[in-house]
Amino acid sequence: MLERYGHGGDVWTAEEKFGRGREQFLDFSSNMNPFGPPDAVEEVLRSGWKNIVRYPDPAVRELRGKIAAKYGVPAESVLVGNGAAELIDLIVRVLQPEVTALARPSFSEYEDAVLKTGGRIHGIPLRAEHCFRLQKADAEEALKRSDLLFLGQPNNPTGRLIPQELLNDLAGSGHPLILDEAFLDFVPDEKNVTLLRLAAESRHVAVIRSMTKFYAIPGARLGFIVAHPDVIGRMSRLQVPWSVNYFAQLIGCAVLEDEAFHAKIISWLQEESPWLAAGLAGLGLEVTPSDTNYLLCALPEQSPINVRILQEEMGRRGVLIRDASLFEGLGTRYFRTAVKLRSDNERMLAALSDVLKAAQAGEISLERGGR
Numbered sequence: 405m406l407e408r409y410g411h412g413g414d415v416w417t418a419e420e421k422f423g424r425g426r427e428q429f430l431d432f433s434s435n436m437n438p439f440g441p442p443d444a445v446e447e448v449l450r451s452g453w454k455n456i457v458r459y460p461d462p463a464v465r466e467l468r469g470k471i472a473a474k475y476g477v478p479a480e481s482v483l484v485g486n487g488a489a490e491l492i493d494l495i496v497r498v499l500q501p502e503v504t505a506l507a508r509p510s511f512s513e514y515e516d517a518v519l520k521t522g523g524r525i526h527g528i529p530l531r532a533e534h535c536f537r538l539q540k541a542d543a544e545e546a547l548k549r550s551d552l553l554f555l556g557q558p559n560n561p562t563g564r565l566i567p568q569e570l571l572n573d574l575a576g577s578g579h580p581l582i583l584d585e586a587f588l589d590f591v592p593d594e595k596n597v598t599l600l601r602l603a604a605e606s607r608h609v610a611v612i613r614s615m616t617k618f619y620a621i622p623g624a625r626l627g628f629i630v631a632h633p634d635v636i637g638r639m640s641r642l643q644v645p646w647s648v649n650y651f652a653q654l655i656g657c658a659v660l661e662d663e664a665f666h667a668k669i670i671s672w673l674q675e676e677s678p679w680l681a682a683g684l685a686g687l688g689l690e691v692t693p694s695d696t697n698y699l700l701c702a703l704p705e706q707s708p709i710n711v712r713i714l715q716e717e718m719g720r721r722g723v724l725i726r727d728a729s730l731f732e733g734l735g736t737r738y739f740r741t742a743v744k745l746r747s748d749n750e751r752m753l754a755a756l757s758d759v760l761k762a763a764q765a766g767e768i769s770l771e772r773g774g775r
């Protein structure tokens with residue numbers, strides 16, 4: 405399996421497994437914007453590299469100020485982290501919930517953070533018959549059974565937003581709520597959907613954002629959280645000093661206000677996502693409608709192969725997909741794919757079609773695996 409270290413986007417493992425150079429894979433297993441970072445990233449790295457001799461700002465002042473200004477929240481409600489991943493870990497360590505309710509399936513780091521602090525999990529089922537949308541009755545049950553709700557908005561790997569009315573109810577309930585808006589930048593209606601402002605005012609809501617996906621900078625590691633200043637203070641006392649390195653701070657400042665880049669990504673996705681979804685459905689796959697830049701798909705029920713074999717066969721053809729059966733709550737038919745540029749999407753569909761035909765012809769099967 406490619407998710408040896410728990411996540412997609414691991415071209416190092418793919419290189420070891422499939423014996424081809426890591427640059428040669430088409431990686432649909434992590435969900436970056438496929439245009440790459442804004443041009444300003446190269447410029448600031450070129451001009452700023454000499455500052456590597458200095459420590460970064462330990463309080464991340466400039467970037468915090470820019471984030472605060474962009475989203476209309478006070479700077480003391482913002483903490484910048486070494487990726488959203490660091491902030492997921494820190495907030496759970498600060499809140500120390502006994503029972504955390506999280507969706508099944510959802511991003512594994514929520515559960516890992518809870519288990520590391522000795523907490524327990526209440527799983528909230530997301531069901532295929534509801535197109536994986538969170539249901540009111542299940543959310544209400546979770547309120548009763550937990551002391552923290554930890555939800556993705558939109559959720560990974562399903563790509564679904566929480567229905568707005570339900571979200572408003574949850575946020576207004578007074579129950580501690582952490583919302584991971586890592587992929588919300590890809591949602592056209594982001595400004596109306598985000599709870600960032602509410603999080604700055606509220607004692608019980610915190611919102612986490614990743615900057616690595618939308619700006620295609622996962623190697624830099626950058627994210628932020630907005631919460632009550634008391635919570636921010638407790639988190640920052642637990643954070644390792646200089647956790648956000650100089651280059652990440654520099655990049656964050658350079659990309660945050662790039663409105664043209666933002667508009668380009670939104671318009672690409674609005675065209676490309678339905679196109680890719682239709683292509684996948686045309687191959688006989690079940691495709692979950694998505695609110696963001698990845699699609700959860702399933703092999704047909706009667707498929708002669710499971711997703712582990714599919715992933716392996718795709719990898720041999722140079723295309724990486726995410727085995728979504730590894731997410732708690734999904735069966736062996738599920739995989740997740742990013743939406744990329746048209747020519748790459750075409751290559752991915754061609755590889756999928758090739759594997760599915762070989763499976764139908766009996767050349768690949770569960771017993772025999774691939775070649």
Ligand SMILES: Cc1ncc(COP(=O)(O)O)c(C=O)c1O
Nearest residue numbers: 487488489511560586614616627
């Ligand atoms: C839903 C979700 N939240 C957070 C993260 C972590 O993002 P970052 O790269 O900012 O640590 C990921 C990474 O895949 C993710 O899928």
